[in-house]
């Protein structure tokens with residue numbers, strides 16, 4: 284995981300020090316040139332599922348609108364869906380259902 288390692292330990296928020304992804308390969312969470320990015324995403328989400336700081340990580344990723352990578356158990360696509368504007372037509376269809 285791409286936990287920010289550039290910060291000095293004294294400045295790092297405590298939750299990052301407890302991240303399950305600290306020792307994972309960053310390629311899992313940011314699978315740019317992978318042959319199978321879906322497999323990497325699934326593996327990253329599996330790491331997140333067992334992470335003790337999933338909730339705070341997810342909240343921060345959503346608050347900062349992280350565009351890339353897996354954060355807090357959410358893929359890029361899942362975060363895009365959360366922030367996608369709802370069209371009036373789509374909302375009406377959901378209300379009618």
Ligand code: SF4
Nearest residue numbers: 302304331334340355
């Ligand atoms: S929830 Fe996932 S991305 Fe966030 S710190 Fe935990 S393992 Fe890393």
